Amino acid sequence: xxxxxxxxxxxxxxxxxxxxxxxxxxxxxxxxxxxxxxxxxxxxxxxxxxxxxxxxxxxxxxxxxxxxxxxxxxxxxxxxxxxxxxxxxxxxxxxxxxxxxxxxxxxxxxxxxxxxxxxxxxxxxxxxxxxxxxxxxxxxxxxxxxxxxxxxxxxxxxxxxxxxxxxxxxxxxxxxxxxxxxxxxxxxxxxxxxxxxxxxxxxxxxxxxxxxxxxxxxxxxxxxxxxxxxxxxxxxxxxxxxxxxxxxxxxxxxxxxxxxxxxxxxxxxxxxxxxxxxxxxxxxxxxxxxxxxxxxxxxxxxxxxxxxxxxxxxxxxxxxxxxxxxxxxxxxxxxxxxxxxxxxxxxxxxxxxxxxxxxxxxxxxxxxxxxxxxx
Numbered sequence: 001x002x003x004x005x006x007x008x009x010x011x012x013x014x015x016x017x018x019x020x021x022x023x024x025x026x027x028x029x030x031x032x033x034x035x036x037x038x039x040x041x042x043x044x045x046x047x048x049x050x051x052x053x054x055x056x057x058x059x060x061x062x063x064x065x066x067x068x069x070x071x072x073x074x075x076x077x078x079x080x081x082x083x084x085x086x087x088x089x090x091x092x093x094x095x096x097x098x099x100x101x102x103x104x105x106x107x108x109x110x111x112x113x114x115x116x117x118x119x120x121x122x123x124x125x126x127x128x129x130x131x132x133x134x135x136x137x138x139x140x141x142x143x144x145x146x147x148x149x150x151x152x153x154x155x156x157x158x159x160x161x162x163x164x165x166x167x168x169x170x171x172x173x174x175x176x177x178x179x180x181x182x183x184x185x186x187x188x189x190x191x192x193x194x195x196x197x198x199x200x201x202x203x204x205x206x207x208x209x210x211x212x213x214x215x216x217x218x219x220x221x222x223x224x225x226x227x228x229x230x231x232x233x234x235x236x237x238x239x240x241x242x243x244x245x246x247x248x249x250x251x252x253x254x255x256x257x258x259x260x261x262x263x264x265x266x267x268x269x270x271x272x273x274x275x276x277x278x279x280x281x282x283x284x285x286x287x288x289x290x291x292x293x294x295x296x297x298x299x300x301x302x303x304x305x306x307x308x309x310x311x312x313x314x315x316x317x318x319x320x321x322x323x324x325x326x327x328x329x330x331x332x333x334x335x336x337x338x339x340x341x342x343x344x345x346x347x348x349x350x351x352x353x354x355x356x357x358x359x360x361x362x363x364x365x366x367x368x369x370x371x372x373x374x375x
Contacts, residue, residue, distance in 0.1 A: 001370075003027060004278050006039040007288030008301035009047045010321055013354030016040030016051050019288050022355040023319070026362025037278050043301045044188040044265020045132025046095060049087040052128070053078035055273035058085075063118050065111040066146075068092045068135045069101065070161075075111060077119050084124035086115050088247050089133030092142075094209065097135055102210035104137040104163040109250060113146025120179050128268065129254060131189040131247035137206050137219065138163045139195070139226050140253025149257060150174045163211075163248075166222040172229055175257060185260030188268050190299045193245035195238075195252045196224045201245035209248065223249060230256055266304035276308050284373055285309045285316045288340075288358070293324035297332055306333055315373045319361060321350060335372055338365055 005027075007019040014022065020038040027034050039055070042048035053060055058080030067073035073096070078085035089095050091111040094102065112129070119127055136142070141151050142161035150173040151159050159165030194200050202211060202220040211219060227239040234256055238244055243262040244252035254260040270276065279285055287302040297303050302318050309316045310333055318329070318337040329337050340361040341350035350357065 002035045002037065002282050004037045004039060004282040004285045006041050006275060006285060006305050008041050008043065010288065010290040010354055013290065013321065013351040014358070015047055016042060017054060018355055019358060022358035023286055023288070023362050026359040027366060029359065029363045030366040037282070039273050039275050039278060041273070041301050041305070042265060042269050043132070043190045043299070044130050045190070046089040046093070048130040048132065048188060048265060048269065049076060049078045049085050049090065051269060052085050052272060053080065055269070056080040063115065065091060065114040066108070067111055068096050068107040070108055070110060073111070075115060077115055079122070079124070082123070082125040083128060084119035084122070084126070085128045085130065086112065086119065087130040088112060088250065091115055092136050093133040094135040095133060102135060104135070104206060104209045104211050104248070106162055107136045108142035108162045109136050109138055109140055110142035110146045110161045113143035116143070117147060117179065120183060126184040126186065128186045128188055130265065131187055131250055132265070134247040134250065135209055136163070137202055137209055137211060137248035139166055139223055139249030141165055141226070143250065144253055144257055147177050147179070148174060149177065163219065166219065166226055169226050169229065172233060175230070175233060177257065180258050185254055185258045186268070187243070187246065187251055187254040187260055187262040188265045189243055189246040189251060189262055190265045191246050192242040194240050194242070195227050195244040195249055196220055201249045204245070205248065227252065264299065266299070266301050270304060270308065275305070279309050279314055280312050282314055284369065285314050286319065287316060288319040290320065291322045292318055292320035292329065292337055294328045296329065303332070317369050319358060321354065336369070
């Protein structure tokens with residue numbers, strides 16, 4: 001019996017690796033002879049850097065750069081051979097801010113540009129930028145200014161490298177970035193929103209970053225103006241590029257100014273971890289995430305694993321902190337979906353006991369899972 005264990009993280013409770021280990025312990029508690037293969041996963045958001053570095057046997061180094069409020073912080077770069085992996089959440093992310101600090105007028109992607117420059121100075125040839133979890137809505141102008149792009153106001157002065165700077169943009173200068181000429185740039189994300197409009201960066205993601213509802217139209221128009229100016233210089237309409245609205249417009253800056261590509265986070269992680277190769281030879285696959293419901297089918301990691309497993313007719317079982325829409329999940333193809341926490345357990349305690357609850361739940365349901373795949 002060979003089981004592939006491929007969960008995503010359980011936010012505020014377990015990393016993907018911790019969830020994998022808890023599942024493995026539950027299986028071993030039931031039967032130590034069962035072979036388990038751990039493939040912790042991510043989708044381009046928080047935790048992707050660690051997941052990729054572990055899967056690819058790399059290393060993580062920390063550097064002093066500017067954080068989301070332009071304060072000095074230590075932020076990581078993951079290195080695997082010639083590849084550098086940078087996670088927005090770790091340098092300009094919401095996770096770095098208290099609730100009362102969330103203000104996209106003040107947050108900046110400047111530190112991300114600094115990390116990109118450091119990675120190139122350390123001889124990276126491919127940069128993977130994980131775009132999930134950003135606290136910014138600056139269209140990437142902070143990052144671009146850190147890399148030498150001149151984004152100027154009517155007086156010819158550099159605009160503030162924040163969303164506020166979008167309102168002051170008059171023209172661009174020195175928009176070519178020589179250090180990127182021979183660099184492969186990949187933006188890792190799981191959204192397809194365009195830069196502007198009602199489904200764009202500002203309207204869809206701005207409010208969760210602190211953007212006031214009465215300012216949405218004004219900021220969206222400023223983003224349009226920025227995109228129009230850049231597109232006219234670059235000779236292509238990147239504003240409508242799928243994913244250009246990712247991370248407050250960082251997706252736009254990556255494809256327009258850096259000649260990069262945007263790829264679905266799950267696709268990148270599953271490829272580098274050789275997930276499909278191990279699923280081919282498995283008897284069963286176990287996935288997991290903090291919440292599994294009908295939205296899981298729209299780009300979430302468990303569904304990505306399910307689609308690979310279905311190619312080889314492998315049964316998939318899912319574990320989650322919270323489960324909804326079980327009938328839909330069964331129709332999608334999950335053999336069964338289990339909630340790991342007792343229904344009467346308070347959320348704070350469930351988060352704290354995530355690994356313990358996972359191990360117990362897997363142990364309790366092991367015989368049931370084996371019976372289902374053998375019937």
